[in-house]
Amino acid sequence: MTTVIIKTTTKYLAALILTFGAYIIVHGHLTPGGGFQGGAVFASGLALLIVACEGDVIRERFKKVPLSALESVGALGFLGMATLGFMGYTFFRNVIANSGFPLFGEPTPLGINPGYLNTGGTLPYMNIFVGTKVLAGLTSIILVFYLLLEVRENE
Amino acid sequence: MIEHLPALMIAVPLFGAFTTPLFKKKPRAAALWALSITAVTLCLGILLVKEVTTKGMMIYVFGASSPGLVLPSGYHVPVRIIFEVDAMGAFMALSAVLMSFIGAMYSYSHVKFETGLEKYYALLLLLEVGILGMVLTGDLFNLFVFLEIAGISGSALVGFRNYRGEASEAGLKYLIVSAVASLMVLFSIGLLYGEYGNLNMAYLSTQIGFNTVDIIALGLLFTSFAMKCGAVPTHYWVPDAYSEVPAGINPTLLVATYASLYALFRVSFSLFGKVTLTMSSVGWIMSVIGVLTMFIGVTMALVQKDVKRLMSYHAISQTGYMLLGVGVGLTVINDPAKMAAFGRDAMAGGIFHIINHIIYKSLLLMTAGALFYVTGTRNLNEMGGLARKMPYTTIAFIVGAAAISGIPPFNGFASKFLIYETSYQLNPLLAIFAMVTSILTLASFVKVFASAFLGPPVEKYENVGEVPKPMVAAMLILAALCILFGLFPNIVLNKLVYPAVDALLNLSGYQTWGGVL
Numbered sequence: 001m002t003t004v005i006i007k008t009t010t011k012y013l014a015a016l017i018l019t020f021g022a023y024i025i026v027h028g029h030l031t032p033g034g035g036f037q038g039g040a041v042f043a044s045g046l047a048l049l050i051v052a053c054e055g056d057v058i059r060e061r062f063k064k065v066p067l068s069a070l071e072s073v074g075a076l077g078f079l080g081m082a083t084l085g086f087m088g089y090t091f092f093r094n095v096i097a098n099s100g101f102p103l104f105g106e107p108t109p110l111g112i113n114p115g116y117l118n119t120g121g122t123l124p125y126m127n128i129f130v131g132t133k134v135l136a137g138l139t140s141i142i143l144v145f146y147l148l149l150e151v152r153e154n155e
Numbered sequence: 156m157i158e159h160l161p162a163l164m165i166a167v168p169l170f171g172a173f174t175t176p177l178f179k180k181k182p183r184a185a186a187l188w189a190l191s192i193t194a195v196t197l198c199l200g201i202l203l204v205k206e207v208t209t210k211g212m213m214i215y216v217f218g219a220s221s222p223g224l225v226l227p228s229g230y231h232v233p234v235r236i237i238f239e240v241d242a243m244g245a246f247m248a249l250s251a252v253l254m255s256f257i258g259a260m261y262s263y264s265h266v267k268f269e270t271g272l273e274k275y276y277a278l279l280l281l282l283e284v285g286i287l288g289m290v291l292t293g294d295l296f297n298l299f300v301f302l303e304i305a306g307i308s309g310s311a312l313v314g315f316r317n318y319r320g321e322a323s324e325a326g327l328k329y330l331i332v333s334a335v336a337s338l339m340v341l342f343s344i345g346l347l348y349g350e351y352g353n354l355n356m357a358y359l360s361t362q363i364g365f366n367t368v369d370i371i372a373l374g375l376l377f378t379s380f381a382m383k384c385g386a387v388p389t390h391y392w393v394p395d396a397y398s399e400v401p402a403g404i405n406p407t408l409l410v411a412t413y414a415s416l417y418a419l420f421r422v423s424f425s426l427f428g429k430v431t432l433t434m435s436s437v438g439w440i441m442s443v444i445g446v447l448t449m450f451i452g453v454t455m456a457l458v459q460k461d462v463k464r465l466m467s468y469h470a471i472s473q474t475g476y477m478l479l480g481v482g483v484g485l486t487v488i489n490d491p492a493k494m495a496a497f498g499r500d501a502m503a504g505g506i507f508h509i510i511n512h513i514i515y516k517s518l519l520l521m522t523a524g525a526l527f528y529v530t531g532t533r534n535l536n537e538m539g540g541l542a543r544k545m546p547y548t549t550i551a552f553i554v555g556a557a558a559i560s561g562i563p564p565f566n567g568f569a570s571k572f573l574i575y576e577t578s579y580q581l582n583p584l585l586a587i588f589a590m591v592t593s594i595l596t597l598a599s600f601v602k603v604f605a606s607a608f609l610g611p612p613v614e615k616y617e618n619v620g621e622v623p624k625p626m627v628a629a630m631l632i633l634a635a636l637c638i639l640f641g642l643f644p645n646i647v648l649n650k651l652v653y654p655a656v657d658a659l660l661n662l663s664g665y666q667t668w669g670g671v672l
Contacts, residue, residue, distance in 0.1 A: 072173050076170070089221070090216060090221065091218075092218040093220065
């Protein structure tokens with residue numbers, strides 16, 4: 001099913017798409033997009049890689065990747081960030097924002113600015129967790145379809 | 156910690172749903188884990204009901220610096236997601252947590268030999284989250300999100316036995332119905348949001364007027380929630396979904412159906428409270444749909460041979476009673492004298508019937524699941540003489556059948572009697588239909604009892620025995636509840652049902668978040 005054209009294109013594009021997906025996830029609190037969108041872009045990069053490789057290689061590689069565990073971890077992380085709010089405030093309270101916490105906890109400056117990555121509190125964490133969940137979920141869906149297609153062809 | 160209860164009701168089952176898939180290849184552990192999570196949620200639910208019925212409405216503002224901060228300084232409209240739990244929401248939440256617990260207990264044995272059980276329990280907990288979110292939320296978009304969660308996890312569970320073609324078909328049907336209903340809900344939310352720029356139901360209900368866009372939104376919301384609660388003429392998904400879903404999910408799926416009924420009531424009484432106060436036609440539509448639903452449901456049930464399908468048609472028919480009871484109340488909502496004379500009692504009958512029906516229909520569907528467990532068939536013509544082999548199931552079935560037919564002293568009688576008495580005062584024809592339906596219900600359950608439990612023993616089932624203990628325990632708990640609710644209806648009515656009715660009728664209390672403003 002794979003051809004030289006797909007393989008060559010993938011060689012150049014895959015790294016770009018994956019980086020772009022990661023960018024959308026991490027910059028979710030500054031630019032349009034976020035965990036879900038970035039995760040979907042990331043998964044589409046992985047889909048390209050899956051399509052470009054032979055079925056046996058894919059099966060070998062993904063045997064070791066705990067996709068469903070990653071999904072659970074993403075969801076639990078999201079829930080965990082939301083539960084942080086129970087420390088004195090309410091569920092989903094952004095407790096890290098402007099608190100001086102070294103990662104994403106810097107105070108947000110007022111007024112027009114280029115956007116500072118190290119702000120946002122729990123939002124970037126939630127984006128990263130949602131991104132993990134979405135990329136694991138979508139990749140496993142694609143993988144199931146791809147491997148089913150293989151089975152159909154062999155019959 | 157008590158003020159965080161509404162959030163914990165969502166957080167705890169959600170935590171359970173996300174951790175359950177980690178028990179891969181350990182189905183026993185997954186089942187026990189889900190059972191303990193549902194037990195914890197049950198305790199939280201009881202606490203919530205106690206809190207709401209003694210201290211009044213509970214407000215929870217997500218992400219605010221304190222749970223009760225609806226309007227931060229300088230704001231005139233609420234901007235955050237708000238959970239607004241009044242007695243009606245707490246009443247539905249109690250049914251949801253109770254039935255999820257019973258369902259998890261029953262499933263422990265019932266689906267023991269299936270594969271993919273960690274996903275089964277994760278979906279069961281997600282379904283619970285969806286229902287709880289729907290009944291606790293005070294935010295229209297949040298309602299849509301939880302409706303989707305309940306719809307998607309529900310349809311995955313309906314198609315759980317995917318090695319059966321019928322199950323996949325039923326799951327797909329349920330998915331399509333859910334998707335269409337959710338889309339219509341989303342569209343009307345879009346209309347209201349475009350018009351008023353806010354999604355909080357309490358705030359929206361103060362703004363909504365009589366213009367065309369609002370009436371379109373009301374029509375769409377009414378139709379889509381009526382569709383999801385299985386009212387005629389959009390009842391076609393109910394028999395498929397209920398009869399194909401594993402019996403352990405039936406209780407929770409029933410509550411999911413009635414969560415849509417709750418949303419229908421919430422839309423009619425609270426969100427569009429100002430409109431329905433002056434338009435008695437909404438109440439008449441609800442009552443007439445109710446009568447049609449109960450009558451068409453029961454006539455279709457009479458001809459069924461498949462035991463679970465027969466009971467599913469009865470589920471449609473019983474939904475009609477709830478619509479009739481509450482519809483009668485909604486019809487006379489603008490007339491205080493009639494309201495005091497019979498409107499409030501009619502609504503109490505309708506709402507009491509929700510929990511009664513959830514209890515006895517779950518019980519009946521679970522006995523049907525037990526029959527399926529031992530015989531491997533759902534066809535009534537192939538069964539017979541099972542009363543000697545399965546005494547506990549037989550007792551549970553008799554209690555459930557008597558309750559659904561409205562025979563005293565079981566719980567079905569208590570709520571049906573309220574509905575007969577009150578709907579007679581609005582229009583005698585309504586009450587006559589309700590009674591005829593009840594008689595037909597009794598007739599069809601006599602048929603089930605005679606063909607499955609009585610008669611000479613069938614050779615094929617020589618060696619079958621009683622179902623495993625967790626299933627028996629789950630059925631007997633529900634049977635006991637049927638009898639208790641029937642013997643002491645006044646306690647349930649005063650503690651749970653009348654507060655729920657008053658909460659639905661208390662529009663100004665809902666609009667001001669229980670007097671926060």
